[in-house]
Amino acid sequence: MDHRKTRGNTTKFFKMFIDAHSHIDLLNDYKKSISNAKEENVKIVTCGTDIISNKKILKIKDSEQVRVSSSKNVGRKKNLGIEICLGIYPTEALKLSDKEIEEEIKFIKKNKEKIIAIGEIGLDLKENTKETIEKQKKNLEKFIELAKEINKPVIIHSRKAEKECIEFLEKLNYNKIVMHCFSGKFNLVKKIIENNWMLTIPTSVKNSEHFQKIIEITPIKNLLCETDSPFLHPDKKFPNEPKNVIESYKKIAEIKNISLKETEKSLEQNYTNFFK
Numbered sequence: 001m002d003h004r005k006t007r008g009n010t011t012k013f014f015k016m017f018i019d020a021h022s023h024i025d026l027l028n029d030y031k032k033s034i035s036n037a038k039e040e041n042v043k044i045v046t047c048g049t050d051i052i053s054n055k056k057i058l059k060i061k062d063s064e065q066v067r068v069s070s071s072k073n074v075g076r077k078k079n080l081g082i083e084i085c086l087g088i089y090p091t092e093a094l095k096l097s098d099k100e101i102e103e104e105i106k107f108i109k110k111n112k113e114k115i116i117a118i119g120e121i122g123l124d125l126k127e128n129t130k131e132t133i134e135k136q137k138k139n140l141e142k143f144i145e146l147a148k149e150i151n152k153p154v155i156i157h158s159r160k161a162e163k164e165c166i167e168f169l170e171k172l173n174y175n176k177i178v179m180h181c182f183s184g185k186f187n188l189v190k191k192i193i194e195n196n197w198m199l200t201i202p203t204s205v206k207n208s209e210h211f212q213k214i215i216e217i218t219p220i221k222n223l224l225c226e227t228d229s230p231f232l233h234p235d236k237k238f239p240n241e242p243k244n245v246i247e248s249y250k251k252i253a254e255i256k257n258i259s260l261k262e263t264e265k266s267l268e269q270n271y272t273n274f275f276k
């Protein structure tokens with residue numbers, strides 16, 4: 001990547017942490033959170049959740065690009081910029097007609113050069129009863145077809161529908177998958193690893209045995225970190241913000257018994273390989 005400057009025989013890295021899943025459009029002062037993230041060398045990936053949110057994050061990305069290219073230290077800051085994913089959150093998709101979903105899919109296709117993945121999409125059985133599952137699957141399938149067509153990974157939400165979600169994704173035969181904030185059983189985590197999908201570890205891992213155990217059993221090559229800002233604050237506060245992603249890195253370093261620097265390098269490599 002651009003920020004690796006070769007001097008003589010040594011390659012110099014400057015540390016870059018990546019928040020691979022956030023919703024900065026939901027933060028009251030997102031500009032402040034973006035600048036806080038830059039201070040801490042955190043790159044932000046933000047996901048759209050509905051039609052309005054998709055438009056908003058596209059605008060944030062465009063304005064951020066103008067700001068970065070007109071600033072002095074372009075090369076370094078460019079890498080710390082914002083990447084976006086467009087999608088419709090499963091419970092939001094249920095509120096839309098088939099025609100509205102088709103139109104949003106066209107909108108995403110039109111903006112495919114500006115995005116790194118399709119998300120946040122998936123299945124949710126916490127806020128919804130079983131009766132909606134077929135409709136949710138129909139919606140999810142449309143987004144997976146879109147991802148196949150434009151060749152982008154997908155960011156998957158699977159709350160209380162973890163098993164259904166994995167089985168359905170396997171049936172659709174798509175493999176560029178990030179399971180975000182995965183709360184399912186460990187036999188399902190093993191399935192994710194076998195499928196060579198990615199898992200993002202949220203900052204709430206600081207106080208969560210479940211996510212600590214996921215780190216333990218998952219090879220580092222399948223891991224990324226996330227904040228899900230403004231949610232899942234490491235100390236159960238509100239709002240969370242991307243700079244806090246370092247808490248997830250620290251837990252991975254501690255549990256895998258490697259240095260923070262090594263963790264940062266491995267996860268940056270994962271990010272580059274996965275979203276290339």
Ligand SMILES: [Zn+2]
Nearest residue numbers: 021023120228
């Ligand atoms: Zn999210």
